[in-house]
Amino acid sequence: MRITRAGWAVMTVLSTLIALYAAKYASFDPDTYFSEQRATYLAHQLPLGIHIFGALVALAFGPWQFSARLRERSPRWHRRIGVAYLLGCLVGGIGALLMAPLAYGGVVARLGFACLGVAWLATGGTGLRMILHGRVEEHRRWMVRSFALTFAAVTLRLMLAVAMVARLDFRTSYTVIAWLCWVPNLLLAWWFTRVRPGRPDRSLVRVKVVPGGEDL
Numbered sequence: 001m002r003i004t005r006a007g008w009a010v011m012t013v014l015s016t017l018i019a020l021y022a023a024k025y026a027s028f029d030p031d032t033y034f035s036e037q038r039a040t041y042l043a044h045q046l047p048l049g050i051h052i053f054g055a056l057v058a059l060a061f062g063p064w065q066f067s068a069r070l071r072e073r074s075p076r077w078h079r080r081i082g083v084a085y086l087l088g089c090l091v092g093g094i095g096a097l098l099m100a101p102l103a104y105g106g107v108v109a110r111l112g113f114a115c116l117g118v119a120w121l122a123t124g125g126t127g128l129r130m131i132l133h134g135r136v137e138e139h140r141r142w143m144v145r146s147f148a149l150t151f152a153a154v155t156l157r158l159m160l161a162v163a164m165v166a167r168l169d170f171r172t173s174y175t176v177i178a179w180l181c182w183v184p185n186l187l188l189a190w191w192f193t194r195v196r197p198g199r200p201d202r203s204l205v206r207v208k209v210v211p212g213g214e215d216l
């Protein structure tokens, strides 16, 4: 599965913009926190900082992994950026699970973020396991699913902006969006990466992964 150049450009621009937006949190300035959660964030600066630092790395690096040109011209950089992306997911995911019980919107929103955090760690971990076993096609599928979840940071903020423009109740919208920001992304990614009957299943192709080699 290859995404179109335009699709990739939109995904990369949106991811970069949200990563830049999130970078303001690195100042730990309470004025940057949204008012409903300011006291909570002030009391939990460490898990919030861990989450945002890791998630930001994942969001900024993730789109580059889908550039066929980068993958083909410089497999070594694909691997290096991939390591940074997965470390970002790991650190960001641990931070997300620490923040989920404190999230705004009550138990339904908290459960939504916790499930997203678990799915995020699981898809990234499975993608890593697949490539370490040389199962390139399955690695590709799991990484598409992983980034679809990373991209929830973008869909969440776009949906919140729409809810604000539409003057919907903030707490209710936030609760619904805690699920809506990632479940459709994951379903779409699953559909895109499905094994199509009649097409050769390239997941059966295995390569030998040599550390530092040019094998991808």
Ligand code: HEM
Binding pocket: 018, 019, 021, 022, 025, 034, 037, 051, 052, 055, 056, 058, 059, 092, 096, 097, 099, 100, 101, 102, 103, 104, 105, 113, 114, 116, 117, 118, 120, 149, 150, 151, 152, 153
């Ligand atoms: C994909 C898995 C993710 C999960 C499970 C997750 C979970 C959370 C949770 C539970 C909070 C606290 C929300 C609240 O207080 O109501 C939060 C806040 C935040 N997260 Fe994530 N997050 C994820 C990905 C990301 C990504 C990729 C970014 C991008 C940089 C990001 C940036 C932020 C920021 C900036 C905040 C502070 C609150 C805000 O301004 O929205 N998160 N996250």
